[in-house]
Amino acid sequence: MTEYAINKGDDLLKIGTLDELAEFRKVKRETIFFYATPTYRKRTTEKGIRVIKLD
Template sequence: MTEYALYKADELLIIGTVEELAEFQKVKRETILFYATPTYQKRTTDKGLRVIRVD
């Protein structure tokens, strides 16, 4: 199972699966996956949400 880390600015909010992060943020699974894309990172500042895959 792949785990992801959800950050807001430099603060770690949660580590878990895509489903766990989606439940934590109260958004759809697809939204969490979008947060991990380069497109989302270009559209937001460094103070926004970031999702990073944890190996």
């Protein structure tokens, strides 16, 4: 099972699966997955939401 970390700026908000993070943020699973893409990173600042895949 793949885990992801969701950050806002330098603050770690939660670690979990895409489904767990989606429930935490009250958004769709696809939205959390989009937060992890390079396209989303280009559109937002470093202080925004970031999702990082953990190995």
